[in-house]
Amino acid sequence: MKKLLNDPSEMVDEMVDGIVAAYPDHTRRLDDTNVIVRNDAPVSGKVGVVSGGGSGHEPTHAGFVGEGMLDGAAAGEVFTSPTADELSEMIQACDGGAGVLCVVKNYEGDVMNFDTAAEMAELSGVDTVEQVVVNDDVAVEDSTYTSGRRGVQGTIFVHKCAGALAERGADIEEVVRVAEKVIDNVGSMGMALTSCVTPEKGEPTFDIDDDEIEIGIGIHGEPGVERTELVEADAIAERLTNEVLDDVQPSGEVAVMVNGMGGTPQSELFVVNRTVQELLVDNGLAPWNTWVGNYMTSLDMAGCSVTILDLDEELMELLDSPTTAPAFKTK
Amino acid sequence: MKKLLNDPSEMVDEMVDGIVAAYPDHTRRLDDTNVIVRNDAPVSGKVGVVSGGGSGHEPTHAGFVGEGMLDGAAAGEVFTSPTADELSEMIQACDGGAGVLCVVKNYEGDVMNFDTAAEMAELSGVDTVEQVVVNDDVAVEDSTYTSGRRGVQGTIFVHKCAGALAERGADIEEVVRVAEKVIDNVGSMGMALTSCVTPEKGEPTFDIDDDEIEIGIGIHGEPGVERTELVEADAIAERLTNEVLDDVQPSGEVAVMVNGMGGTPQSELFVVNRTVQELLVDNGLAPWNTWVGNYMTSLDMAGCSVTILDLDEELMELLDSPTTAPAFKTK
Amino acid sequence: MDRADRQHDAVLAAIRNVAARLAEEKDYLTELDSAIGDADHGTNMNRGFEAVLENIETKQDDDVADIVKDVGMTLISEVGGAAGPLYGGSMLHASEQLEDGLTRESTVAFGEAYLEKLRDRGGASLGDKTMVDAVTPAVHTYKKSIEEDDLPPQEALAKAVDAARRGVEFTVPIRANKGRASYLGWRSVGHRDPGATSTLFMLEALLETAEHHLDEEVMEES
Amino acid sequence: MDRADRQHDAVLAAIRNVAARLAEEKDYLTELDSAIGDADHGTNMNRGFEAVLENIETKQDDDVADIVKDVGMTLISEVGGAAGPLYGGSMLHASEQLEDGLTRESTVAFGEAYLEKLRDRGGASLGDKTMVDAVTPAVHTYKKSIEEDDLPPQEALAKAVDAARRGVEFTVPIRANKGRASYLGWRSVGHRDPGATSTLFMLEALLETAEHHLDEEVMEES
Numbered sequence A, B: 001m002k003k004l005l006n007d008p009s010e011m012v013d014e015m016v017d018g019i020v021a022a023y024p025d026h027t028r029r030l031d032d033t034n035v036i037v038r039n040d041a042p043v044s045g046k047v048g049v050v051s052g053g054g055s056g057h058e059p060t061h062a063g064f065v066g067e068g069m070l071d072g073a074a075a076g077e078v079f080t081s082p083t084a085d086e087l088s089e090m091i092q093a094c095d096g097g098a099g100v101l102c103v104v105k106n107y108e109g110d111v112m113n114f115d116t117a118a119e120m121a122e123l124s125g126v127d128t129v130e131q132v133v134v135n136d137d138v139a140v141e142d143s144t145y146t147s148g149r150r151g152v153q154g155t156i157f158v159h160k161c162a163g164a165l166a167e168r169g170a171d172i173e174e175v176v177r178v179a180e181k182v183i184d185n186v187g188s189m190g191m192a193l194t195s196c197v198t199p200e201k202g203e204p205t206f207d208i209d210d211d212e213i214e215i216g217i218g219i220h221g222e223p224g225v226e227r228t229e230l231v232e233a234d235a236i237a238e239r240l241t242n243e244v245l246d247d248v249q250p251s252g253e254v255a256v257m258v259n260g261m262g263g264t265p266q267s268e269l270f271v272v273n274r275t276v277q278e279l280l281v282d283n284g285l286a287p288w289n290t291w292v293g294n295y296m297t298s299l300d301m302a303g304c305s306v307t308i309l310d311l312d313e314e315l316m317e318l319l320d321s322p323t324t325a326p327a328f329k330t331k
Numbered sequence C, D: 001m002d003r004a005d006r007q008h009d010a011v012l013a014a015i016r017n018v019a020a021r022l023a024e025e026k027d028y029l030t031e032l033d034s035a036i037g038d039a040d041h042g043t044n045m046n047r048g049f050e051a052v053l054e055n056i057e058t059k060q061d062d063d064v065a066d067i068v069k070d071v072g073m074t075l076i077s078e079v080g081g082a083a084g085p086l087y088g089g090s091m092l093h094a095s096e097q098l099e100d101g102l103t104r105e106s107t108v109a110f111g112e113a114y115l116e117k118l119r120d121r122g123g124a125s126l127g128d129k130t131m132v133d134a135v136t137p138a139v140h141t142y143k144k145s146i147e148e149d150d151l152p153p154q155e156a157l158a159k160a161v162d163a164a165r166r167g168v169e170f171t172v173p174i175r176a177n178k179g180r181a182s183y184l185g186w187r188s189v190g191h192r193d194p195g196a197t198s199t200l201f202m203l204e205a206l207l208e209t210a211e212h213h214l215d216e217e218v219m220e221e222s
């Protein structure tokens, strides 16, 4: 498998350089880490909002660093949670005295490393470190038999709403409240046509035939919850949308994300979006705004995900307030 | 090759529906065409700025329709110029009485169809239809042996600058002047790791080995100007950047686009960007702003392109003025 | 059936034959366009002629010139790309020559007008590795066969097809100087031009039709 | 060489052996993680132990507990993912038990502390198809072999390795309830757990080291 890389083991390091080189006005890199923070971090008196996770999901998370969104983003190795010491450095660098909220996607590695990092940061003098865990993947049963549901694309809406509220000077309880509100009202589900290829392994993570698809995949090239035969885009759009709607049960205006997994052309995402929107309207919902594109990817995997967030006035206003984060465009 | 599609021959039609469904506040579709225009088109007294071309390059062109950028975008079949009659309808729908500028990428099909469309639109009462032809692809020799150089990613900067000036109420001569200024100062070059797969054909357009790359490709799955062995990302970044710099010969501040061809993860684009930026600085240039992502793609092709625009105060200001176009985020 | 009716039927039959042939050759033409273009020529032409077939159902009563004009307009609005304006525009322009029906003279005039518009619109010269390389020898040969050699129309057309075939073969060893293939530079050498090839297929379908529907009588000066 | 020096050397040798074994098994572990996880476990562990190898060069003079502690910290800051805090955190926590060197008692206490931290941090129970399934039988067996059966340390360790191997095999036919593999539900059945397997490899490397570097004398109570 061919990739635009130098030494694969240097990929994350070089990528982080490349991100900061693209957005030097907004971002800087913390020395000797793979952490990117806002250039003006810590913003005194503002609650810091940070996130992080394995690499391979770009533009997640670094693309969401900017005024009105994230203060910091930590990049782990590909699909591997960042280590606790880097996370702790990020928390410290983004603490303007009003506390730091960590937005964590629900994976045991991420949760455990963020937990450890919070302890370390508190020992280093950060007053308050809060954590919210995003678990929007409705494909996964939330039962005693799993580690809870995974966190996927809904996380981006958490970043935006929490980041916007923090930017306005809200205190940490308020920021946590809004983050939890998004988490409670968002659901996602994804599918794959192909496996991704990780730089180190250089081969597909899973084998899949030319007439098969995986339904209910995560963002790490894990197999999905079900393998089915290849069906048309409309059938896929219906399956994903209906399962998300069943879970989220929205009632009025919704925010929608039709996300590409990295290897799928945007034309196909729009074909999917057409049917997603039809279903929403059929269900009496009002799509308030829609994002179509590659927002939280799985390297070069072909496939898509559908995310739906049930909105109220507060969330609409927060989603729409300005941000300089390069990967998020407001309505 | 698996794709998120229904009937491949309905792809463009369904995609156009899906685009308008995603951005209903900004856009609408002209009946019985694959043309998307600003919801409020024609804007009375404003010069209309329109573009178009084959599909398969999303978010180009529809993603650039919005206040401050394009008034209209016509989508042809995949990699096939839109037909003259649809182009003519677009021109008429975007004529607010101050004339319409057509931004055309230099392909014979596009140029011939836009030429015919302009004649048709003028017959239907549009006073002034102007055309600029973008030919920024430095990979192609501009000689009597070619049809001139191709138009590629630099076109997006033309849309933005011309669109911003038109939005401010400039007359058509002024808008043409600025479009030509961008064209004179921009260059691009691309490469591919893999061929794209068109929906109708369902197979790679060209064969390429696992240890080969194509240098100097266009955006239609055409083979490039040269096939070489697979090299590291740094070598690729150097080759593309140096050839573009040689051609554009910029001197101070530059705008940069590191564009993915559709199938390349953003992480890899950032690895490329790192080296691009180093080279720019080594050449005494000041990168004023950089866009990294999928802007003008070739379906699911893996690869990238580098675009450099030599800036002056006017172009910086125009690039940075606000636009609601979903696929373009200002600095 | 009078002469006009027979001509009318011949033209409709020709269109159906061309459409059928292009449908058959769709994948092959796209294959040729994959090598030196963007893999859409077969799809483009087939889409165009499918629309033509639909349209002529409603144009059964038009005269020969109007039918050909309508084919040109349909191609312009359905094919897109480079082939759309070239095929469609040339046919539209040349259709005028058929206003008095198909005669030895009018078909020569049609060919000449077609070639003229093709060269005008696309700006390609002979040897640029485009459809011009197939059209030019066909038109020249047809004209000479009719005007100088006084051959019957089918024979003249058969010679024209043969000439076009040489034109297509001639595109193989030369470098493209127009169209998408020109971006390949020397790498275009060794490949058959898709547009020249589709031109040949159309001419072959015309010849086949002529063998069944045209005889000297039908094309006699009225 | 006195007892402390021999223990010191044994620990360094053990670390090198473990690192070498994980380097060898890197692709296999990643392969296992491809089937039910995200294809990084081998890379993660290998990256961690490469860093450990570098670090111990500068820690040659530390005592046994400090060296193990340092290994834990390095794993925490280099491995990431789930394995980093689990392996690193457990080792860091358990290292305290070695403050008075390697003895029959201290090694049992180390194992117990390691297991305790592992279960605390990850919240997994036996049978959840995680590394807990390898660590638990190993620790239980080692403790019983030393405390009840009064076996020599190597023999106890050999039994522990055997126990871990059964634990690893036990992960194959059961459903995952923790970690990434749990998202697969029933589809996880039939696959070997990567973390349990890397645990086994580490124990095998320890046993190999013990056979060369440890005898009863070295581990006698001082």
Ligand SMILES: Nc1ncnc2c1ncn2[C@@H]1O[C@H](COP(=O)(O)OP(=O)(O)O)[C@@H](O)[C@H]1O
Residues within 6 Å of the ligand: B079, B080, B081, B108, B109, B110, C033, C037, C038, C040, C041, C044, C045, C080, C081, C082, C083, C084, C086, C118, C121, C122, C123, C124, C129, C130, C131, C132, C178, C179, C180, C193, C194, C195, C196
């Ligand atoms: N300038 C031109 N003059 C004459 N023929 C041309 C010209 N440009 C392209 N062609 C013809 O058009 C053919 C390609 O048509 P098609 O693939 O349908 O359009 P596109 O090149 O836009 O994809 C070429 O094989 C060539 O014969």
Ligand SMILES: Nc1ncnc2c1ncn2[C@@H]1O[C@H](COP(=O)(O)OP(=O)(O)O)[C@@H](O)[C@H]1O
Residues within 6 Å of the ligand: A079, A080, A081, A108, A109, D033, D037, D038, D040, D041, D044, D045, D080, D081, D082, D083, D084, D086, D118, D121, D122, D123, D124, D129, D130, D131, D132, D178, D179, D180, D193, D194, D195, D196
């Ligand atoms: N909660 C847990 N408790 C114990 N072990 C766990 C837990 N979660 C994961 N593991 C172990 O970690 C292994 C995976 O490690 P690794 O692949 O490096 O991390 P990640 O799952 O973050 O990619 C699993 O095979 C399993 O043995």
Ligand SMILES: [Mg+2]
Residues within 6 Å of the ligand: A054, A078, A079, A080, A081, A109, D038, D040, D081, D082
């Ligand atoms: Mg991982």
Ligand SMILES: [Mg+2]
Residues within 6 Å of the ligand: B054, B078, B079, B080, B081, B109, C038, C040, C081, C082
């Ligand atoms: Mg084309």
Ligand SMILES: [Mg+2]
Residues within 6 Å of the ligand: C033, C037, C038, C039, C040, C041, C081, C180
């Ligand atoms: Mg073509």
Ligand SMILES: [Mg+2]
Residues within 6 Å of the ligand: D033, D037, D038, D039, D040, D041, D081, D180
């Ligand atoms: Mg893993």
